[in-house]
Amino acid sequence: xxxIERFVDKLGKDxxxxxxxxxxxxxxxxxxxxxxxxxxxxxxxKQYFPADxxxxxxxxxxxxxxxxxxxxxxxxxxxxPHAMQGLLADEYRAIKRPIIKxxxxxxxxxxxxxxxxxxxxxxxxxxxxxxxxxxxxxMAAELDQTVLLVEADVxxxxxxxxxxxPEPKQxxxxxxxxxxxxLSDVLLRTNIPKLSILPAGRxxxxxxxxxxxxxxxDLMDELSRRYPDRVVIFDSPPLLLTNEAxxxxxxxxxxxxxxxxxxxxxxxxxxxxxxLDPTQVVGVVLNKSRIxxxxxxxxxxxxxxxxxEVRGE
Amino acid sequence: MQEILDQLLGYARGAWRxxxxxxxxxxxxxxxxxxxxxxxxxxxxxxxxxxVDTESVLRPLLRGLxxxxxxxxxxxxxxxxxxSRPNLEKIARMTDMxxxxxTPEDMELLLARLKRTIEFSTGRSRDxxxxxxxxxxxxxxxxxxVQSLLTLFVETSLGDTRKDASVAQRFLDDQINEYESRLLxxxxxxxxxxxxxxxxxxxxGQEYFQKLRGAMEQLSKAELELNEAIHRRDELRRQxxxxxxxxxxxxxxxxxxxxxxxxxxxxxxxxxxLDDLLLKYTKNHPDVLAIQSxxxxxxxxxxxxxxxxxxxxxxxxPVKAGNNPVFQQLKIALGEAEATxxxxxxxxxxxxxxxxxxxxxxxxxxQVEAEFKKLNRDYEINKKNYEELVQRRESAKLSEQAGQTxxxxxxxxxxxxxTPSTPVAPNRPLLVSTVLAIGFxxxxxxxxxxxxxxPTFDSVRxxxxxxxxxxxxxxxxIWTGNARVKRKAEVMAFGAGALVLxxxxxxxxxxLIMVKKLI
Numbered sequence: 099x100x101x102i103e104r105f106v107d108k109l110g111k112d113x114x115x116x117x118x119x120x121x122x123x124x125x126x127x128x129x130x131x132x133x134x135x136x137x138x139x140x141x142x143x144k145q146y147f148p149a150d151x152x153x154x155x156x157x158x159x160x161x162x163x164x165x166x167x168x169x170x171x172x173x174x175x176x177x178x179p180h181a182m183q184g185l186l187a188d189e190y191r192a193i194k195r196p197i198i199k200x201x202x203x204x205x206x207x208x209x210x211x212x213x214x215x216x217x218x219x220x221x222x223x224x225x226x227x228x229x230x231x232x233x234x235x236x237m238a239a240e241l242d243q244t245v246l247l248v249e250a251d252v253x254x255x256x257x258x259x260x261x262x263x264p265e266p267k268q269x270x271x272x273x274x275x276x277x278x279x280x281l282s283d284v285l286l287r288t289n290i291p292k293l294s295i296l297p298a299g300r301x302x303x304x305x306x307x308x309x310x311x312x313x314x315x316d317l318m319d320e321l322s323r324r325y326p327d328r329v330v331i332f333d334s335p336p337l338l339l340t341n342e343a344x345x346x347x348x349x350x351x352x353x354x355x356x357x358x359x360x361x362x363x364x365x366x367x368x369x370x371x372x373x374l375d376p377t378q379v380v381g382v383v384l385n386k387s388r389i390x391x392x393x394x395x396x397x398x399x400x401x402x403x404x405x406x407e408v409r410g411e
Numbered sequence: 412m413q414e415i416l417d418q419l420l421g422y423a424r425g426a427w428r429x430x431x432x433x434x435x436x437x438x439x440x441x442x443x444x445x446x447x448x449x450x451x452x453x454x455x456x457x458x459x460x461x462x463v464d465t466e467s468v469l470r471p472l473l474r475g476l477x478x479x480x481x482x483x484x485x486x487x488x489x490x491x492x493x494x495s496r497p498n499l500e501k502i503a504r505m506t507d508m509x510x511x512x513x514t515p516e517d518m519e520l521l522l523a524r525l526k527r528t529i530e531f532s533t534g535r536s537r538d539x540x541x542x543x544x545x546x547x548x549x550x551x552x553x554x555x556x557v558q559s560l561l562t563l564f565v566e567t568s569l570g571d572t573r574k575d576a577s578v579a580q581r582f583l584d585d586q587i588n589e590y591e592s593r594l595l596x597x598x599x600x601x602x603x604x605x606x607x608x609x610x611x612x613x614x615x616g617q618e619y620f621q622k623l624r625g626a627m628e629q630l631s632k633a634e635l636e637l638n639e640a641i642h643r644r645d646e647l648r649r650q651x652x653x654x655x656x657x658x659x660x661x662x663x664x665x666x667x668x669x670x671x672x673x674x675x676x677x678x679x680x681x682x683x684x685l686d687d688l689l690l691k692y693t694k695n696h697p698d699v700l701a702i703q704s705x706x707x708x709x710x711x712x713x714x715x716x717x718x719x720x721x722x723x724x725x726x727x728x729p730v731k732a733g734n735n736p737v738f739q740q741l742k743i744a745l746g747e748a749e750a751t752x753x754x755x756x757x758x759x760x761x762x763x764x765x766x767x768x769x770x771x772x773x774x775x776x777x778q779v780e781a782e783f784k785k786l787n788r789d790y791e792i793n794k795k796n797y798e799e800l801v802q803r804r805e806s807a808k809l810s811e812q813a814g815q816t817x818x819x820x821x822x823x824x825x826x827x828x829x830t831p832s833t834p835v836a837p838n839r840p841l842l843v844s845t846v847l848a849i850g851f852x853x854x855x856x857x858x859x860x861x862x863x864x865x866p867t868f869d870s871v872r873x874x875x876x877x878x879x880x881x882x883x884x885x886x887x888x889i890w891t892g893n894a895r896v897k898r899k900a901e902v903m904a905f906g907a908g909a910l911v912l913x914x915x916x917x918x919x920x921x922x923l924i925m926v927k928k929l930i
Contacts, residue, residue, distance in 0.1 A: 175889035185887055193884035229886065354883070357874065360424060363865045364877055371878060382874050384885035 163287040164295070167262025174260065176228065177235045179290045190236040193354075193383055198237070200352050200379060201329050209379055211322040212351035216250070216332040218343045220370035224358040225385040227256040230333040233354075238293040243327045246285070248296040250332040250346060252305040255298035257333055261288075269299020274313045281320065310345045318349045337370040344373045353380045359387035421869065425862025426855060430901075433854035434908045440853055441912060444846030445919055451842075453834035454546045457553035459561055460826040461541045498563055499525050505559035506552060529560065540825065550830040557828040565824075583804045590797040597790040604786055608779045623769040630762035637755040644748035651741050673743065674716065678709045839923050847916050 172178050177187055201213040217230040234247040248270065249255040258265050266286065273284050286295040302308055321330045332350060334343045347353050353374060357367055374380060426433070499522045503509040508525075512518040530544040543560050547553035685702045692699055868874050871882045890898075 173891075175891050186889070189884055189886050193886070196881070196883050225886070232886075355880070357868050359885070359888075360428070360867050360869050363867055365865070367868065367878065371880075380880045381883040382878060382880050383883055384868060384871055384874055386888040387871075387885040388869070388888065 163289075164261075164263045164266075165289045166293075168290075170262040171231070171235075171260070174228075176260075177232045179235055179238065179293075182236070182239055186232070187236065190232050194233060194236050194240075196381060197233070197352060197354065198240070198243070198329070200381075202243075202327075209351045211318060211349070212379075213326070213328060214318060214322050214330045214332065214350040215352045215354055216334050216343075216346055216350040217354045217356060218334045218347070219336050219356040219358070220338050220362055220367050222254075222336045222339060224336070224356050224362060226251075226336070226356050227260060227333050229354070229356050229383055229385060230331050231257060231260055234293055234331050235290065237329055237331070238290055240292075243329055244292040244294070244325065246294045246296060246321065246328055246330045248321075248330060248332045249298040250309075250334040250342075252298045252302060252308070252342070253335060253340070257295060258297055261295070263295070263297075266297050266299075269297035270317075271299035271302050271305070271308060273299070274308055274311065274317065275302075277313075281317075306340060306342045306345060309342045309349075315349060322351075337373050338366065347374055347378060351379065353378055355380055355382045356385050357382060359384050361386070422859050422862065424869070425866070426858035428867070429858040429861045430905050432858045432861060433851070434905070434912075435854070436857050437850040437854035438908075438912060440850035441846055441915070444850065445843060445915070448837070448839055448842045448846060449919075451837050451839075452548040454548060454836040455550035455553050455830050456544055456546045456835040457550070457557040457828050457830040458542060458544045458826065459557050459824065459828040461543065461561065461565075462823040462825050494526050494529060494531075496522065501563060502556060502559050505562070506555040508552070508556075525556075529556070543828075546835065550832070554828045554830045561824060561828065580804070580807060583800060583807060587797065587800045587804060590793055590800060594790070594793045594797055597786065597793050601783075601786045601790055604783060608775075608783075623766070623773065626762060626765045626769055630759065630766050633755060633759045633762050637752065637759050640748060640752040640755050644745065644752050647741060647745040647748050651738070651745055654735065654738050654741055673739070674709060674713050678706060678713065681706050681709065840920060843916065843919055843923065847912075850912075 168178050168180075175186075177190065181187075197215055200209055201215065203209075203212065215233075217226050217233065219226045230247060234245045237243065237245045247257060249257045250270070252271055255265065255269075257263075263286070266284075268279065268284050270284065273279050273281060284296060284299070286297060288295055308314065321328075332346060334346050337343045337347075355367075355371070371380070500509075502525060503512075503518075503521060508521060509518065512521045528546055530542070532542045532544070543557055545553050545556045545560070547556065681702055685699065685706065688696065688699050688702065694700075868877070871885050874880075874882050888894075
């Protein structure tokens with residue numbers, strides 16, 4: 099994962115976001131204009147209503163809309179909204195099924211705040227952000243629901259970086275601290291239909307306390323209840339490094355534990371699991387795994403996406 | 412099969428995580444090992460072969476007499492004793508090895524090492540061929556040791572044979588002396604015994620029983636006679652009582668003409684004798700004088716008797732000297748009978764005493780006989796052994812002389828000490844390769860071990876088994892360009908390290924092969 103970060107940083111330094119635009123698909127809004135406009139107006143708020151953006155229930159116009167750099171995503175090997183074929187897509191389809199089931203009451207037990215899903219791992223670098231973004235994108239392709247992707251890792255917010263969005267000035271932290279700020283002020287709508295992002299905002303030394311605060315709990319309630327057909331995905335910090343993830347896990351309905359295959363030691367994972375509430379609904383995703391016997395049949399390309407590989411239509 | 416492969420691959424993949432441990436462990440082991448192998452000095456081996464003829468003089472000599480030494484094993488024992496401490500010291504001195512040992516502990520170590528490394532073997536067939544082998548760093552030294560060993564071997568064996576022969580001789584001599592002294596002692600004992608029990612000796616013992624029998628016969632005879640005599644006496648006594656002692660005669664005086672008493676008879680006979688003598692000799696002849704004196708005595712006695720008779724005739728009835736002839740005869744007979752009885756009693760007593768004496772000695776006779784037999788037997792045995800030993804010694808002397816003259820060939824050196832110019836140890840190429848293998852194996856083993864100790868999750872099944880939570884899915888690793896490059900770099904780094912190590916190995920092997928011509 100560090101390689102991706104490095105790559106992203108390099109891009110940021112070069113400011114060469116323009117170069118990556120060549121891989122855009124026709125379905126997305128005209129990227130050239132967008133990006134150019136974006137670059138021109140960095141720091142400025144701009145109103146933008148994409149033609150096909152919609153959220154069930156009629157949302158008020160968002161002040162903030164951003165453009166997710168899809169080329170960047172592709173570069174990093176992530177899913178892209180317009181090309182949902184291939185091994186990775188199918189894998190995430192498989193992963194999101196039980197999550198959605200749990201979220202909307204299809205499972206065995208009704209889960210409180212089931213549509214709040216926290217993506218975490220034992221140690222950093224296992225692929226939480228990768229998984230949460232992909233999951234969000236995959237879920238955004240669902241017909242019956244919307245997705246909100248929350249940057250819950252306040253110390254190291256990564257979602258905006260991966261998506262190529264400049265870190266906005268205001269985010270969740272500001273919302274929690276300042277009662278005057280509304281949720282609609284900090285939520286970001288994206289060019290990807292049915293996907294919204296809630297950035298972390300500025301850093302805060304007492305982020306754990308913040309997350310444990312009443313305000314956070316209220317936020318959770320709101321997020322959960324406001325739109326029943328919305329799944330909220332939290333990209334949280336690792337369990338073993340900070341306390342925030344543990345606190346957060348108590349506030350969400352589902353926890354998705356990402357484990358890096360062949361790297362994270364079993365004892366470490368077990369240690370992390372012990373931090374979770376035993377009654378918590380937990381699912382596991384094995385990330386960066388080898389192609390197992392049954393998974394690769396029928397897929398051309400085997401290993402996935404690399405630089406310059408052509409995706410099937 | 413597939414599962415095994417999968418498992419092995421799993422191990423390999425796990426070890427990949429800890430791949431640098433492989434190098435971390437393999438390199439020190441290999442380098443240290445190779446350094447050590449380099450340091451090991453070459454060992455040269457000197458060998459020699461000897462033929463030992465075990466048909467020696469000893470076997471016939473000692474057969475049946477003493478503990479027979481199995482000569483087939485004698486040489487083995489000899490070789491074992493060959494490596495005894497004094498021998499080792501001799502070898503050390505002969506080869507100047509003891510110059511290196513400065514302290515007694517050094518000497519000890521040196522001797523222990525010699526003992527350990529000198530090899531004596533009999534070869535496959537026990538046909539008296541012995542191999543001597545010795546390894547040393549210095550080929551010359553090895554050869555010298557074997558040479559001195561050979562010398563020692565020959566000397567000791569030869570000497571031993573001679574020694575054995577003379578030992579046997581000495582043994583015989585000692586035995587003979589001992590038996591001789593024993594023989595003398597036995598003779599003395601016998602003599603003493605004979606002396607002490609002179610009357611009871613077995614041959615005389617026969618007489619003894621006869622004696623006893625004779626004595627007993629005599630005793631019984633005497634007793635019989637005694638009984639007879641007593642009977643006679645008693646009978647006479649009885650008769651005497653009935654017969655009147657005196658025929659009444661008026662003439663109380665004793666008629667001179669009538670020889671009425673035995674005294675008178677005697678006087679008469681003596682007078683007759685005197686007359687005879689006087690015819691021959693003169694009055695001064697001793698016999699004549701003796702008879703005359705006796706006559707005088709008798710006459711006096713007669714007078715006394717007459718006196719007694721007159722006295723008694725005055726008083727009571729004379730019972731004693733009656734002039735009844737029958738009475739007188741009876742009296743005479745009684746007197747005789749009583750005398751006989753007395754005499755016989757005395758004889759019986761004597762005979763009884765003799766019998767008793769003999770009887771008491773009877774008990775001791777068998778004892779004496781037995782002891783005599785034993786002494787005799789001991790003596791005989793000693794004598795027999797003694798003679799046998801003397802005989803043997805003579806035969807030994809003869810055969811020894813025969814042996815010395817024939818000059819038995821008992822030893823032959825088949826292969827003289829020889830040291831090949833190439834060292835026999837250590838097998839460096841093998842050792843070097845082994846070190847490499849061990850190094851890699853250890854490193855790999857350690858890495859695998861670590862992977863097992865700190866396992867990761869490699870499969871969905873592993874996760875479900877370990878954690879119990881449902882696995883929603885697994886996401887395959889994305890090999891981006893960068894990731895691929897990175898991976899390649901990792902592999903190449905590891906491979907490069909391994910390659911360097913192999914190059915070291917190859918270099919050393921090449922050196923061994925070409926410079927040292929070991930293969």
